[in-house]
Amino acid sequence: MITKTTGYVSAHLQIQPLIRFRHKRFMASYEAAPPIKTSTLQAKIFKKAWNTSEEFKRSTLKMWSTHLRGVEFTKAQLELYQKKLMSNIEIGGSMDNIITAHGINQWHFHNDNVLKIDIKTPVLLIHGYASSSMSFFRNVSHLSQHCKDLFAIDLPSNGLSERSSLKVTPFDVSIFGQSEDINNCTQLKITRLPDDEKVQRCIEEHEDYYLEAIEQWRLDNAIDKFHLVGHSFGGYLSYKYALKYPHAVNKLCLISPLGMERNLLSMSSNHWKLGEIIDKDFHDPMSDRYCRKLNIPKYVFENQLKILRWGGPMGARLCWNYITSAYSRVPSLDFKEYMFELFYGKGGISPIARTIFVNLFTRNLLARAPIMDTLDQLKVEDMLLCYGQHDWMNRRAGQLAVQTLNKGNYTPARYLQIPQAGHNLFLDNPDCFNVALTSFLKD
Numbered sequence: 001m002i003t004k005t006t007g008y009v010s011a012h013l014q015i016q017p018l019i020r021f022r023h024k025r026f027m028a029s030y031e032a033a034p035p036i037k038t039s040t041l042q043a044k045i046f047k048k049a050w051n052t053s054e055e056f057k058r059s060t061l062k063m064w065s066t067h068l069r070g071v072e073f074t075k076a077q078l079e080l081y082q083k084k085l086m087s088n089i090e091i092g093g094s095m096d097n098i099i100t101a102h103g104i105n106q107w108h109f110h111n112d113n114v115l116k117i118d119i120k121t122p123v124l125l126i127h128g129y130a131s132s133s134m135s136f137f138r139n140v141s142h143l144s145q146h147c148k149d150l151f152a153i154d155l156p157s158n159g160l161s162e163r164s165s166l167k168v169t170p171f172d173v174s175i176f177g178q179s180e181d182i183n184n185c186t187q188l189k190i191t192r193l194p195d196d197e198k199v200q201r202c203i204e205e206h207e208d209y210y211l212e213a214i215e216q217w218r219l220d221n222a223i224d225k226f227h228l229v230g231h232s233f234g235g236y237l238s239y240k241y242a243l244k245y246p247h248a249v250n251k252l253c254l255i256s257p258l259g260m261e262r263n264l265l266s267m268s269s270n271h272w273k274l275g276e277i278i279d280k281d282f283h284d285p286m287s288d289r290y291c292r293k294l295n296i297p298k299y300v301f302e303n304q305l306k307i308l309r310w311g312g313p314m315g316a317r318l319c320w321n322y323i324t325s326a327y328s329r330v331p332s333l334d335f336k337e338y339m340f341e342l343f344y345g346k347g348g349i350s351p352i353a354r355t356i357f358v359n360l361f362t363r364n365l366l367a368r369a370p371i372m373d374t375l376d377q378l379k380v381e382d383m384l385l386c387y388g389q390h391d392w393m394n395r396r397a398g399q400l401a402v403q404t405l406n407k408g409n410y411t412p413a414r415y416l417q418i419p420q421a422g423h424n425l426f427l428d429n430p431d432c433f434n435v436a437l438t439s440f441l442k443d
Contacts, residue, residue: 039094063340063344089137095107105159122150123227123441124226124313128234133152137335141373156210177342178259189278233422235257240369252378259361259367264280294360308344320344323343327424371401376408385415385416389422392422399415
């Protein structure tokens with residue numbers, strides 16, 4: 001049942017749960033979780049960074065001084081912790097790690113036990129921004145016991161995959177148009193219109209850097225059709241891949257995807273007129289006037305984790321504190337060490353990955369080409385949108401997307417909320433997530 005109020009859909013949303021689990025802790029309920037105020041996201045990040053927990057205490061000077069070396073040192077450390085993480089995992093079947101012919105760091109888990117296999121279609125796991133295939137280390141043990149072929153990869157220029165060059169049309173950021181906040185940031189005044197043709201070309205070229213790499217990975221592994229599972233930015237890319245290559249994707253699972261919401265700075269909102277004053281909508285993610293109160297400073301957004309390295313010993317300390325706090329539900333010290341190398345190590349987050357992210361999203365962390373704009377074009381067998389109970393992503397956008405897909409008879413879609421979990425829900429509550437994903441992907 002959906003109740004409408006003036007200006008936006010609100011109130012009560014009841015969506016069929018994905019699975020009726022026997023134990024109530026597995027039940028998905030939109031009403032069960034309190035709303036997350038995205039305007040406090042920056043405060044939460046700084047709070048995590050200033051965490052003073054003694055549980056994983058490290059020498060500040062040592063963390064800093066050992067990372068004065070270059071990219072090769074960071075790569076060696078990532079290889080070391082990757083090996084540590086995977087060596088302690090019990091796998092159903094065999095485990096193989098290679099660099100593919102086109103430079104992708106790939107993990108392949110193969111299981112020939114036909115009596116236990118529930119999922120015969122190959123499954124690919126795609127990580128989010130500032131992450132890698134290691135983010136799924138708490139999931140591959142369970143999934144490998146139910147999947148005949150399970151894959152997890154580092155996207156190009158991420159993790160241990162090769163830093164392939166980015167060939168895009170040169171452009172100035174002004175092609176996206178310009179605007180200024182007025183009236184205490186409740187309104188936006190358009191001061192320069194976007195160059196639609198260049199913006200569209202820019203978005204396509206940046207997305208294709210990853211989409212074509214995923215397609216080449218499919219061809220390298222001689223896979224006809226596969227299930228695609230993507231988290232956060234990886235969820236955004238997974239959706240865009242399914243849109244571009246519908247013949248290759250069977251089922252699609254988006255885990256707390258970035259870029260879901262429509263917004264007033266997206267390509268679809270290019271009907272504004274020069275000098276027009278727009279009232280922002282902070283509530284309805286389906287509105288072309290939608291905007292988040294979150295607004296990352298331009299300098300921070302464009303430089304991101306480089307700022308930590310510029311901060312000397314204090315930057316190393318803040319980085320370690322943030323990781324131990326943000327991944328507090330993950331008991332593995334090796335994983336925290338791995339993430340520290342990825343965040344703080346030189347070249348851990350490559351300039352190419354950073355450039356693509358900055359050009360595809362706004363400083364409000366909203367997409368220039370939102371998922372919601374093309375829901376009517378999606379053609380997969382089934383789709384699952386999955387969020388954490390304490391997720392900072394807009395869960396309501398996920399609910400409304402599922403409703404739109406089902407109402408329009410575009411693609412069957414389901415919504416699931418994982419309890420006791422945040423944005424990294426598959427790390428925070430792997431048991432619940434693993435069961436849910438396996439049930440969704442079953443043949």
